[in-house]
Amino acid sequence: MGIILNIGKAEVRRSLWSRAACTLGVSTLVLTGVACSSGADTGAVAGAEAGSSSGVQSDRLAVLASFYPLEFVVERVGGNSVGVTNLTPPGAEPHDLELGANDLVEVREADLVVYLRGISAAVDNAVNTAAGTRWFDVTALARLEADIHFWLDPLRLADVADGVAQRLAELDPSGAEAFRANAAALRADLTALDAEFVSGLATCARRDLVTSHAAFGYLATRYGMQQQSVSGLSPDGEPTAAALARVADFVRDKGVTTIYTETLLSSATARALASETGARVAVLDPLEGLAEGAVGDYLTVMRANLGVLRTGQGCT
Incomplete structure (x- = not known):
């Protein structure tokens, strides 16, 4: 070592x-x-x-991203001028990330570390002990509220891409024009994705979104839905019996037919709630990380989420 x-x-x-x-x-x-x-x-x-x-x-610039959505942005914006490594491996939750000795060496020596404060305690601790200009926190760009899952709103992710382009240009002025062009192309893709969600979720029989944890607040707000979660903002939180009873009453009162669980998390709570209320269970991907063996990228997964929502919410 x-x-x-x-x-x-x-x-x-x-x-x-x-x-x-x-x-x-x-x-x-x-x-x-x-x-x-x-x-x-x-x-x-x-x-x-x-x-x-x-x-x-x-x-080329060596860039670390703390989790998948930021890796996706840096890859798209940086293009051939950047090599990006994701600190969170496939199939892992960024909330549970632990950094080993080799990771900490890479964190200290990378040209840039792009991260979101609050999603990974290990990364936040590394920032606190090795502060410097190489750290780039996207929190302000994302315009965060209590919920940190900004990337499920495509237009917020586009704002982050613009900021990443500016930061990369400061490190590599010769690539500034390409970085800006790449960010503009990504914004166009994200704007098109947003339009697909607006159209696809415009006429839905149900507007209440019952999820296993409160990861979909920005998405719900953007597309005119109301999120009701079982376990709050923490994906590892264990709901109390009272919380489960409250959500079960909500499902019955609102005529909710689908309860959404997530990739990378156990579906046990959602299935128990569905069994009690007669609802079905469907899987949404909060895109905190790609599952092992996943095919496609952020855009692919978000379009799959749209299809799941259209079915679950009774959209025509």
């Missing part, structure tokens, strides 16, 4: 690049001798050092 902690910044940057290339499948990078294995961090550093004569890796 001492060897890892004492390597220089250039070596860590090349290690970040090898990880990003393996994750993204970037065939244009020449990564001689680099192993695409989560357990080969030390070997990846050595391999990148041996293959550094190509000069490709060092020309």
